[in-house]
Amino acid sequence: MSSVNNCFAKVEKDCLNYISSQETRFEKFKNKSKMIKSYLIPICFWIAKKSIKKKPLIIGLSGGQGTGKTTITSLIKLILQKYFKLKVFRISIDDFYKTREERKNLSRNIHPLLMTRGVPGTHDIKIMMNFFKKIKSKKFKFIKIPKFDKSIDDRSKKSKWFKIHSKPDIVIFEGWCVGAKPQNANKLKRPVNNLEKFQDKNLIWRKFVNNNLKTYYKKLFQNINYFFYLRASSFQQLRSWRIKQEKKLFFKSKDKKGLKIMSKDDIINFMQTYQRITQHMFKETPKNSSIIFNLNSKHQIESIKFKK
Secondary structure (H helix, E strand, O other), rough: OOOHHHHHHHHHHHHHHHHHHHHHOEEOOOOOOOOOOHHHHHHHHHHHHHHHHEEEEEEEEOOOOOOOOOHHHHHHHHHHHHHHOOOOOEHHHHHHOOHHHHHHHHHHHHOOHHHHHOOOOOOHHHHHHHHHHHHHHHOHHHHHHHHEEOOOOEEOOOOOOEEOOOOOOOEEEOOOOOOOOOOOHHHHHOOHHHHHHHOOOHHHHHHHHHHHHHHHHHHHHOOOOOOEEEEEEOOHHHHHHHHHHHHHHHHHOOOOOOOOOOOHHHHHHHHHHHHHHHHHHHHHHHOOOEEEEEEEEOOOOOOOEEOO
């Protein structure tokens, strides 16, 4: 316990400053110190014990929309760097989305729903696989990684991409569908919402997404050493958090010109594309996760479970 206290004393100020930077006047974090001391620091000790200096430890963290993946992974990164002196690189699967033009081509050639970013098949698998290959290479060289700008729904200019100058000790790869598994073909037949019922009557979109999980994404996720999962109580809960998240994006964006902010109805429709996989992950992902974060209705970590 003294180790946890020592760690907390060293990282508390920086962690609280980061949290404050993520708050808006309408939304404040609660029980900040408890989250850091009782949950995130013990997890960082777990990660530090698993790390091997010669090759990066790759952590995959998943959770539904609005669960706080960015905030939690950013705090874990901060603690690992500040107290454990580890080099950490945090990246979201969202940064690997295909460009708008590429998704337009998918929507024309395969199914209109593939214009909407999010589901497996709308990420650039080649760039992701190349990233993992280079990051694990013994002869590490400088790497440049794409950055996606959700406010314009397109990839950022190359001048704004992430730059990795030295091999990290820890890579945190986060995203809503990280570690997701495909469904049995029979389960695809029954629509889970109106979007599937009316816009994917022939199951073309569902089969395309599921096939990507079965093939390319299965191979991609094999690069990950350990999976963490942020578990919410329901899909409805995720939807309300995602609506809050969009409002936060608006208030935190300095340049409102050209900003693509979604309305409540837009978000409800948008999240229908995530619903099938998210609900499947509720059941399947905890089975393969090393650490499970149980979230309560107030958007707080209620408990964590270490499985292996």
